[in-house]
Structures are given as C-alpha cells and as structure tokens.
Amino acid sequence: MKLFRRICAVLVTATVALTASGCGGQTRMMFGTGGTAGTYYSYGGVIAQYMSTYSDAKVTAVSTGGSKVNIQSIQDGDFQLGFAQSDVLAYAWNGTKSFEKDGPTHDFRVLGGLYAETVQLITMKDSIKTVADLKGKNVSIGEAGSGVYFNAMDVLNAAGITINDIKPQYQSFEDSKESLKDGKIDAAFIVAGAPTTAITELATTNGVHLINIDGDLRDKILKEDPYYTALQIPANTYPKQTDPVDTITVKATVLVSASLSDDLVYQLTAAVFDHADDIAKENAKGAELNLKTATEGMEAPFHKGAARYYKEHGIIVNTSEDEAGTEPKTEQDADVYSADSDAAGDTQSSAAAASSMPDVSDSTAQNTPAGQTAQE
Numbered sequence: 001m002k003l004f005r006r007i008c009a010v011l012v013t014a015t016v017a018l019t020a021s022g023c024g025g026q027t028r029m030m031f032g033t034g035g036t037a038g039t040y041y042s043y044g045g046v047i048a049q050y051m052s053t054y055s056d057a058k059v060t061a062v063s064t065g066g067s068k069v070n071i072q073s074i075q076d077g078d079f080q081l082g083f084a085q086s087d088v089l090a091y092a093w094n095g096t097k098s099f100e101k102d103g104p105t106h107d108f109r110v111l112g113g114l115y116a117e118t119v120q121l122i123t124m125k126d127s128i129k130t131v132a133d134l135k136g137k138n139v140s141i142g143e144a145g146s147g148v149y150f151n152a153m154d155v156l157n158a159a160g161i162t163i164n165d166i167k168p169q170y171q172s173f174e175d176s177k178e179s180l181k182d183g184k185i186d187a188a189f190i191v192a193g194a195p196t197t198a199i200t201e202l203a204t205t206n207g208v209h210l211i212n213i214d215g216d217l218r219d220k221i222l223k224e225d226p227y228y229t230a231l232q233i234p235a236n237t238y239p240k241q242t243d244p245v246d247t248i249t250v251k252a253t254v255l256v257s258a259s260l261s262d263d264l265v266y267q268l269t270a271a272v273f274d275h276a277d278d279i280a281k282e283n284a285k286g287a288e289l290n291l292k293t294a295t296e297g298m299e300a301p302f303h304k305g306a307a308r309y310y311k312e313h314g315i316i317v318n319t320s321e322d323e324a325g326t327e328p329k330t331e332q333d334a335d336v337y338s339a340d341s342d343a344a345g346d347t348q349s350s351a352a353a354a355s356s357m358p359d360v361s362d363s364t365a366q367n368t369p370a371g372q373t374a375q376e
Helices: 002-019 039-053 067-076 086-094 147-158 173-181 197-205 215-224 262-273 276-282 284-288 291-295 304-312 331-339 341-345
Strands: 027-032 057-063 081-085 108-123 138-140 167-169 187-192 209-211 229-233 245-257 364-366
Touching: 027 039, 027 067, 039 057, 039 108, 039 245, 039 262, 039 276, 039 284, 057 262, 067 081, 067 086, 067 108, 067 245, 081 086, 081 108, 081 147, 086 108, 086 147, 086 245, 108 147, 108 197, 108 229, 108 262, 108 284, 108 291, 108 304, 138 173, 147 187, 147 215, 147 245, 173 187, 173 197, 209 245, 215 229, 215 245, 245 262, 262 276, 262 304, 276 284, 291 304
Parallel strands: 027 057, 027 081, 057 364, 138 167, 138 187
Antiparallel strands: 081 245, 108 187, 108 209, 108 245, 229 245
16 A cells, blocks of 8 residues: 555656646645545635635645545645644654554644644434443544544543444545434534534424533543633534534644745745735635634644744744744743743743735636545
C-alpha cells in the first residue's frame, strides 16, 4: 500500500510540476478536504478560492476520505494542503491510535485552526436518550481508523461501553444518514462543524434527535483527552431542534506540506484571516475564524510562513519539532520569556480583527479514491 501511494505521489507531483507555471505563474496546489456531505468539502471550496485569489497559488479543493487520508497524501506529495482534526494530527505527529501501525509522520506543518468540529450523536429512536442507551444497538462509528471512529470510541469507553457492547457499523456521513432513514442502524456518530449537511437533510425530511454528551461523562472525556473541549450546539441549529445540546469538540485544522516556501504559506495564511468577514458571508464556519482558535491547542509545529503572519499580529507560535505541543505566547509573553525562563508557562493568545475584501465564489472538485469512504 505504501509503495502504491509512493508511485501515485510521483505521478501527481510530476503533474503538479508540469502545470505550476499556468494561471499567470501561480503554483497549482491540491487541498484535501472530506466527504461531499461534510463541512470540510463545502468550506474547503471557499477557503481554496480565497487562497487562489489572494496568493501566488492556484488551490483546488478535492473531496477525500478525510483527516488521515489528507495527512498521508501530504506525506506522499499528492496534496500540498489538507484539513485534519486536531486530535488526528496529534496521532499522526506522535504515531499513536490511527497512526500506530503507520508510525509518526513529520512531513506536515500547521497553518492554523479554523473552527470547532462537533461530536454529534444522532438517532431517530425515541428510546435512545443517553449514550448508555447505545448498548446492544446498531451504531455507526465512522470508517475504521478514521478520526470519527476514535472520537466515537472515546465517548463510548468513557460511558463504560466497549466495541463488543454494540453492533458497530463503519459508515460515512452520507451512508449513516441513509441507514438511519432505512432503519438499518439505530444511531450514528458524526464529527463535523454544526450545522452538518447530512444531519440537516435528515432533520428536514425525517426528523432526528441529538443526544447530549454532558455531565460526568463529558468531564471524564475532557480529563482523559485534553484535545477535546466542551461545546453547546445552540437550539434551532437544525430543523425541529428546540433545545440546546451539550457535547464535545475537536478543531478543524489546515495543514500544509513542510516543504512549501515561507513566503507562500504566509500568503495562504493571510488569504484566510485577512478576509474572515467575507468568508463568513459565504460559509457559516467563517464566523469562527480568529487568531486564538488558529493558534491554540496544536500538537504539531506551525509552518514558519504561518508563524510570521501570527507574529505580525502579536502571537508567537512554535515552529520547532523539538517543542511540538508548546502553546502560543503573545509578544509580551515572549519578551518576558527571553529575560526569565520561568515565564515559559505564560501562554495566553490574543485575537486580531480581520479586514474585508470583495466576495468570491466556491471552487471544489471531487476526488475520493476508489474503495475509500468519504469522511472527515
């Protein structure tokens, strides 16, 4: 499999090289997103268009199998950018969980976190009201080895439920939606920015219940896995959802190839955060763009080009492999740190306002490899 990916990487890289001088000298780059029913794909198209408009790159967003596929494709040279959950990039950097067999990869760098990816547990069964009610049920827990799978298992295990206590189904968002409609499964985990297309469609046509992940269960998850944070899905996020829903979240993060130039990554970073207001007009997730979200909670180092952008806005982020996982500092913190190493723990971030530019349209392409399930 690795040899096959390497061969594909050579072919794709050659194609990119041959077309790099097109479009007025812009470098052509591939941006791995997720399945077409998820937020990665729709939002990725908007981000790609802004990057293409305000940088020296022509960025094309493509539909993929999600976080792990995107990281591996950056590693192999197929893609130059990709979305990944913050927990999955930690697995990749450290060689744990979904990357335990593959081993660690350090071929990517962080550009920035964009928005909260919400762990959403959905059902059409009135009898399922809590996570504990999933025992003995047919539950979609995401594609085997995907970020969704590990999020689902973290929730189930915290509730005292093992894989043997349920009838696991390994399905994409779209397949989960259809299986719920057909009565083939009882519940499904979907991890994506809310509102999520697949859930909205199901809520509109059939009705759906979102299950709370809260109280002692949530406290246990947050204690054991610090890359999660608490989040509440507001009422009316979905049709007929009259009450807020408590749950947990990870962070949707844009990764770039470590081999990209500092100047280009600086431009790509500015293309996103300098135009946050306009991006928000085209996709609701744009409202979450801010430099605090962009720079906190990353287990891998930032690209030096992105770091230059954040430094200009008063935030110092880690770019060293040896210090992966170090939290960002404000410039004032960094000055204190230089004078006194005891101040190294002071890592608060600051936010910056985004400037406005004209709207541009979405640009995406579908590229899910045969045999792969599209998910985030």
